Amino acid sequence: xxxxxxxxxSFFKIGLFTFGGGYAMIPIIxxxxxxxxxxxxxxxxxxxxxxxxxxxxxxALNSSVFVGYKIRGYSGALAAILGVIIPSFVIIIIVATFFxxxxxxxxxxxxxxxxxxxxxxxIIAPIAGLVKGMKWWMLALAAVxxxxxxxxxxxxxxxxxxxxxxxxxYTVITTRIAKNNGK
Amino acid sequence: xxxxxxxxxxxKIGFFGFGGGYGMLSLIQHEVVVQHQWxxxxxxxxxxxxxxxxxxxxxxxxxxxxxxxxxxxxxSLVATFAVCMPALTLMILLTRFFLKLRNNxxxxxxxxxxxxxxIGLIISAxxxxxFPATKEEANFIDAWSWILFAGCLAGSHFKxxxxxxxxxxxxxxxxxYYVF
Numbered sequence: 001x002x003x004x005x006x007x008x009x010s011f012f013k014i015g016l017f018t019f020g021g022g023y024a025m026i027p028i029i030x031x032x033x034x035x036x037x038x039x040x041x042x043x044x045x046x047x048x049x050x051x052x053x054x055x056x057x058x059x060a061l062n063s064s065v066f067v068g069y070k071i072r073g074y075s076g077a078l079a080a081i082l083g084v085i086i087p088s089f090v091i092i093i094i095v096a097t098f099f100x101x102x103x104x105x106x107x108x109x110x111x112x113x114x115x116x117x118x119x120x121x122x123i124i125a126p127i128a129g130l131v132k133g134m135k136w137w138m139l140a141l142a143a144v145x146x147x148x149x150x151x152x153x154x155x156x157x158x159x160x161x162x163x164x165x166x167x168x169x170y171t172v173i174t175t176r177i178a179k180n181n182g183k
Numbered sequence: 184x185x186x187x188x189x190x191x192x193x194x195k196i197g198f199f200g201f202g203g204g205y206g207m208l209s210l211i212q213h214e215v216v217v218q219h220q221w222x223x224x225x226x227x228x229x230x231x232x233x234x235x236x237x238x239x240x241x242x243x244x245x246x247x248x249x250x251x252x253x254x255x256x257x258x259s260l261v262a263t264f265a266v267c268m269p270a271l272t273l274m275i276l277l278t279r280f281f282l283k284l285r286n287n288x289x290x291x292x293x294x295x296x297x298x299x300x301x302i303g304l305i306i307s308a309x310x311x312x313x314f315p316a317t318k319e320e321a322n323f324i325d326a327w328s329w330i331l332f333a334g335c336l337a338g339s340h341f342k343x344x345x346x347x348x349x350x351x352x353x354x355x356x357x358x359x360y361y362v363f
Contacts, residue, residue: 015238015239016238016239017238018238018239025240050285051274051277051278051281052274053202053203054201054281054294055270055273055274055277055281056197056198056199056200056201056269056270056273057197057200057242057266057267057269057270057273057274058200058203058204058207058240058241058242058243058270059203059204059240060239060240061240061242061243061267061270061271061274062270062274065270065271065274065275065278066274066278069274069275069278070278074275077271077274077275078271081267081270081271084239084240085239085243085263085267087238087239088237088238088239088240088243088244088247089243089247089259089263091237091238091239092233092237092239092243092244092247092248092251092259093247093251093256093259095233095237095248096247096248096251096252096259097251099233100252106361107357107361109360110356110357110359110360110361111353111354111356111357112229112232112353112356113324113328113356113359113360114327114331114352114353114354114355114356114357114359114360115228115229115232115349115352115353115356116225116228116229116232116312116322116323116328117322117323117328117329117331117332117335117352118232118331118332118335118348118349118352119228119231119232119235119312119322119349120228120309120312120313120322120323120332121331121332121333121334121335121336121338121339121348122235122335122339122345122348122349123205123208123231123305123308123309123312124305124306124309124336125335125336125339125340126205126305126339127302127305127306128340130298130301130302130305131302134298134299134302138298138299139299141299141300141303142299142300142302142303142306143303143306144303145299145300145303145304145307146303146304146306146307146310147307148307149209149213149303149304149307150306150307150310150311150314151310153213153217155213155218156199156209156210156213156304156307157195157199157210159300159303159304160199160201160297160300160301160304162300163296163297163299163300164293164296164297166296167289167292167293167294167295167296167297168289168292168293170292170296171288171289171292171293174288175288
């Protein structure tokens, strides 16, 4: 099979069968890309994960670009990203078309009243795992950022930029100190 | 020009969407609910719920859905395209250069410094859903809401499948708010 078509098809399946997004997709990507196709090696997969999680954007999308580009350059990246997008796109268009009509149905309305608190719980749940091993000042920073965005309505973008700036300033200072000590 | 606004909003979401799906929620919420008021807080959680029970990344699902509700088919196409653009271009650049840069202290520390920010943003997304600006937007309407919330938190702790929890909450919602 043509490699571009194979890339498209593999990521089409990844897009179609992964529910819940992000981290739920990792084992499925692993099985499809490493075990079945052998497109990248196991040690490269760790690189892929670091990269896909550090870069902005959905992890599944980032992974598709990484694998596609490694195998077949720009056209490979395009084939893979289209594969991962098309299933969600088509399914959501179908849902959106019908949802407007059934939204006011009392049974559907009741179901959504039940789902809303569940959604909030699912958003909060992964935090326990994410904060593991974090220092107290990092937790304090997270709490301050949460309040600033939630209560004061600051754009999350400013806080991400500020955090990045802190990282850079910290590096400048520590490398200066290290240099001075070296002298 | 609504299509242009959608494009710019989702381009920002794609470009600054660190921390994957949930990390992006706060950004999406800020653009869509707080800034442009395309959706209410309750409608926003409905979309998150729909994204959970349909396949695909939450950022793509929400872009397609919100684009569609705001400006029809072209809206969904523009928003989805915009949210993917940064991932496509940045990842190609990063695939070529990041592996050499990864051990660079600037890159490493910047990424480390952004981790607490991403966690703070996830918490703020949840807080905005729990305590929205107006009563009409409330996601928590009575004691049952809090019981379902606590149940799902416990379920997550014991690694219950999230889709199953969403479906069970929908069933519970029908029983509580429709049958009785």
